[in-house]
Amino acid sequence: xxxxxxxxxxxxxxxxxxxxxxxxxxxxxxxxxxxxxxxxxxxxxxxxxxxxxxxxxxxxxxxxxxxxxxxxxxxxxxxxxxxxxxxxxxxxxxxxxxxxxxxxxxxxxxxxxxxxxxxxxxxxxxxxxxxxxxxxxxxxxxxxxxxxxxxxxxxxxxxxxxxxxxxxxxxxxxxxxxxxxxxxxxxxxxxxxxxxxxxxxxxxxxxxxxxxxxxxxxxxxxxxxxxxxxxxxxxxxxxxxxxxxxxxxxxxxxxxxxxxxxxxxxxxxxxxxxxxxxxxxxxxxxxxxxxxxxxxxxxxxxxxxxxxxxxxxxxxxxxxxxxxxxxxxxxxxxxxxxxxxxxxxxxxxxxxxxxxxxxxxxxxxxxxxxxxxxxxxxxxxxxxxxxxxxxxxxxxxxxxxxxxxxxxxxxxxxxxxxxxxxxxxxxxxxxxxxxxxxxxxxxxxxxxxxxxxxxxxxxxxxxxxxxxxxxxxxxxxxxxxxxxxxxxxxxxxxxxxxxxxxxxxxxxxxxxxxxxxxxxxxxxxxxxxxxxxxxxxxxxxxxxxxxxxxxxxxxxxxxxxxxxxxxxxxxxxxxxxxxxxxxxxxxxxxxxxxxxxxxxxxxxxxxxxxxxxxxxxxxxxxxxxxxxxxxxxxxxxxxxxxxxxxxxxxxxxxxxxxxxxxxxxxxxxxxxxxxxxxxxxxxxxxxxxxxxxxxxxxxxxxxxxxxxxxxxxxxxxxxxxxxxxxxxxxxxxxxxxxxxxxxxxxxxxxxxxxxxxxxxxxxxxxxxxxxxxxxxxxxxxxxxxxxxxxxxxxxxxxxxxxxxxxxxxxxxxxxxxxxxxxxxxxxxxxxxxxxxxx
Numbered sequence: 001x002x003x004x005x006x007x008x009x010x011x012x013x014x015x016x017x018x019x020x021x022x023x024x025x026x027x028x029x030x031x032x033x034x035x036x037x038x039x040x041x042x043x044x045x046x047x048x049x050x051x052x053x054x055x056x057x058x059x060x061x062x063x064x065x066x067x068x069x070x071x072x073x074x075x076x077x078x079x080x081x082x083x084x085x086x087x088x089x090x091x092x093x094x095x096x097x098x099x100x101x102x103x104x105x106x107x108x109x110x111x112x113x114x115x116x117x118x119x120x121x122x123x124x125x126x127x128x129x130x131x132x133x134x135x136x137x138x139x140x141x142x143x144x145x146x147x148x149x150x151x152x153x154x155x156x157x158x159x160x161x162x163x164x165x166x167x168x169x170x171x172x173x174x175x176x177x178x179x180x181x182x183x184x185x186x187x188x189x190x191x192x193x194x195x196x197x198x199x200x201x202x203x204x205x206x207x208x209x210x211x212x213x214x215x216x217x218x219x220x221x222x223x224x225x226x227x228x229x230x231x232x233x234x235x236x237x238x239x240x241x242x243x244x245x246x247x248x249x250x251x252x253x254x255x256x257x258x259x260x261x262x263x264x265x266x267x268x269x270x271x272x273x274x275x276x277x278x279x280x281x282x283x284x285x286x287x288x289x290x291x292x293x294x295x296x297x298x299x300x301x302x303x304x305x306x307x308x309x310x311x312x313x314x315x316x317x318x319x320x321x322x323x324x325x326x327x328x329x330x331x332x333x334x335x336x337x338x339x340x341x342x343x344x345x346x347x348x349x350x351x352x353x354x355x356x357x358x359x360x361x362x363x364x365x366x367x368x369x370x371x372x373x374x375x376x377x378x379x380x381x382x383x384x385x386x387x388x389x390x391x392x393x394x395x396x397x398x399x400x401x402x403x404x405x406x407x408x409x410x411x412x413x414x415x416x417x418x419x420x421x422x423x424x425x426x427x428x429x430x431x432x433x434x435x436x437x438x439x440x441x442x443x444x445x446x447x448x449x450x451x452x453x454x455x456x457x458x459x460x461x462x463x464x465x466x467x468x469x470x471x472x473x474x475x476x477x478x479x480x481x482x483x484x485x486x487x488x489x490x491x492x493x494x495x496x497x498x499x500x501x502x503x504x505x506x507x508x509x510x511x512x513x514x515x516x517x518x519x520x521x522x523x524x525x526x527x528x529x530x531x532x533x534x535x536x537x538x539x540x541x542x543x544x545x546x547x548x549x550x551x552x553x554x555x556x557x558x559x560x561x562x563x564x565x566x567x568x569x570x571x572x573x574x575x576x577x578x579x580x581x582x583x584x585x586x587x588x589x590x591x592x593x594x595x596x597x598x599x600x601x602x603x604x605x606x607x608x609x610x611x612x613x614x615x616x617x618x619x620x621x622x623x624x625x626x627x628x629x630x631x632x633x634x635x636x637x638x639x640x641x642x643x644x645x646x647x648x649x650x651x652x653x654x655x656x657x658x659x660x661x662x663x664x665x666x667x668x669x670x671x672x673x674x675x676x677x678x679x680x681x682x683x684x685x686x687x688x689x690x691x692x693x694x695x696x697x698x699x700x701x702x703x704x705x706x707x708x709x710x711x712x713x714x715x716x717x718x719x720x721x722x723x724x725x726x727x728x729x730x731x732x733x734x735x736x737x738x739x740x741x742x743x744x745x746x747x748x749x750x751x752x753x754x755x756x757x758x759x760x761x762x763x764x765x766x767x768x769x770x771x772x773x774x775x776x777x778x779x780x781x782x783x784x785x786x787x788x789x790x791x792x793x794x795x796x797x798x799x800x801x802x803x804x805x806x807x808x809x810x811x812x813x814x815x816x817x818x819x820x821x822x823x824x825x826x827x828x829x830x831x832x833x834x835x836x837x838x
Contacts, residue, residue, distance in 0.1 A: 014399035023078030056140035057110035092154035108165030109144035149191035226398030239338035349382035361678035374516025444496035454522030456671035498559025536572035563611035599638030
């Protein structure tokens with residue numbers, strides 16, 4: 001058969017997770033929940049833990065929570081694993097709750113980076129935490145990975161410390177820190193961990209655990225893929241490639257001196273002419289005609305020498321020989337590249353990237369080029385100078401899990417609920433102690449890992465990689481049945497069947513050879529790669545089989561959809577739209593203009609228009625009224641004020657009113673973050689001198705300009721009109737100010753109280769706080785509590801309100817004149833308050 005091999009079944013050159021001999025403690029069996037206290041350990045018959053995991057999240061025993069996955073994988077290998085969740089970091093006492101671990105500490109900040117979890121894109125402190133019971137903020141410290149590591153050292157300093165999680169993954173080299181606005185050292189140095197496991201770490205973790213159990217010193221475990229560590233001496237047998245500078249040429253071929261003989265050229269290269277010795281006798285026998293044996297000099301050319309009468313008289317058997325051409329040593333081909341598996345690239349040092357944004361951009365580009373497990377080389381970066389100098393060594397990324405290994409990980413005996421200690425007085429997790437992050441994924445199923453989209457603002461690729469790792473169909477169906485039969489509160493609806501992206505299941509390169517050789521940062525930008533399989537049939541089959549199960553009423557798709565891939569399979573779009581959309585489907589065009597889209601590595605708005613046409617066609621065929629919810633980003637690197645203005649015009653033209661706005665958030669190690677810090681386009685070669693416009697990037701800095709870009713997205717909010725009027729006049733676009741349908745904002749200013757209802761309700765602006773700011777005066781003298789006649793308020797992007805948002809029972813959504821799309825659903829219920837949320 002010539003059919004391409006499914007990427008899910010490519011052979012992986014790594015030891016399978018299930019091939020290790022179980023640790024002796026396997027005899028204790030499986031725990032319903034991993035212990036979080038001494039009392040629970042005693043109930044299991046344990047006197048100590050082999051591994052203690054410390055996390056900044058509440059302990060939810062579910063495969064969507066990293067600490068639960070790591071704990072269950074180690075338990076499956078026979079180790080006794082305890083968990084310390086959200087400990088009091090003010091002292092080391094809380095870290096001694098389970099005693100001293102026999103093998104190692106495992107530390108993570110949780111499912112989210114602790115700084116992103118606590119601060120908004122405007123560096124304001126959040127008042128909630130979705131990973132904490134009761135949505136309470138302040139249960140984890142800033143830079144939790146470092147703080148927890150320090151406390152573990154204080155508790156038991158001689159126990160090896162292994163750091164992991166997304167916070168460690170995104171900080172494995174020197175990185176720009178948005179919150180302090182400077183470049184910080186690698187987290188390996190700051191946390192003083194023995195090993196950092198980055199990415200999806202099951203494979204590396206299992207190997208490290210078994211080697212530590214075999215009493216191998218942790219400082220000798222330096223050959224595991226997906227790990228980083230500190231070393232002071234260079235490794236023997238490795239070829240170091242210097243990449244610490246930019247704008248300097250590589251190996252230079254010596255120019256040939258046309259006035260030198262071949263012998264002289266060979267001597268300059270430290271060798272001799274291969275014919276010199278052999279023709280010495282002939283040269284002495286016929287001195288008047290032979291000349292230099294390999295020379296050109298001032299002698300007669302060789303062809304004319306042998307045409308001379310003297311030569312014609314030389315008898316056979318004499319030492320005269322024909323001239324032979326000898327390869328010029330200076331023109332030999334370049335030296336062969338050293339083997340990739342024993343090559344290490346030296347990045348610019350921490351001290352260099354800290355003071356030089358151009359070198360930071362270069363280092364970030366090199367890092368992203370070395371992310372394919374099939375061809376990535378090790379990286380090394382110096383930290384410190386003189387006696388304090390040490391290198392952070394980063395091994396190549398881990399080998400992706402096979403489908404069988406993915407099934408093994410997801411089929412482990414998860415309780416699929418929070419730890420009982422978080423239950424309220426009624427023994428429930430749905431009341432005051434509810435964990436919002438668990439509630440979101442309570443009835444969802446993760447079917448794959450990884451993303452090959454390569455969006456520059458996203459950290460999924462840096463953490464999970466570009467290679468898609470998919471579960472088998474049977475494993476997915478088994479989990480749906482488990483949710484139906486075992487999870488309390490299930491009503492028959494699966495909230496999501498997806499992953500980082502909804503529709504990349506079993507997609508990838510056509511052959512393992514192509515996959516191993518590829519160096520592209522994205523498989524779908526600037527267009528879909530010809531070597532990428534786009535067959536959605538396996539996903540369609542899962543959808544149909546899942547919704548056919550007894551007791552399953554509906555399966556929704558809540559993960560973000562990659563619509564440029566979806567349009568390659570009209571059958572998939574039809575299946576999705578007619579059976580798996582609950583009224584709204586979220587997609588992320590992110591912008592409409594090519595300037596920012598090229599820096600995001602996102603498709604043009606034409607792909608969105610094509611998908612929208614298919615979406616509406618199939619919705620109409622099914623007799624359903626459904627809506628797309630497009631998401632956009634403000635203030636992304638490469639976005640000009642004109643770009644945001646054009647986006648606002650597009651939004652108004654298409655009837656969208658975005659109440660929820662996402663402002664660019666520079667997360668550590670992301671490509672867009674490197675652009676933000678350096679002002680250079682790291683998707684191109686980084687130079688000190690910009691040779692073309694696409695090598696530099698327009699950066700949106702400063703609170704005022706970021707607020708302006710955000711205001712363009714919320715052009716319909718009267719609170720933003722004064723700022724927009726001023727900006728439009730400055731940009732020479734005062735023609736967009738007026739009271740007609742073709743204008744962006746009106747000339748009048750109603751009375752406003754500055755309130756804003758966010759999807760995160762606790763982050764909304766309260767009326768009392770808003771009124772403390774200077775308010776615009778009303779030209780009409782209307783009360784703030786009274787809605788303006790004919791004014792249309794929205795909840796989403798031109799969509800009707802959901803239940804519980806204040807709409808009158810049975811009220812029909814208002815329609816925009818000449819358009820059947822509902823754009824509003826409720827009058828303003830109170831002074832300045834408007835409906836919010838997704």
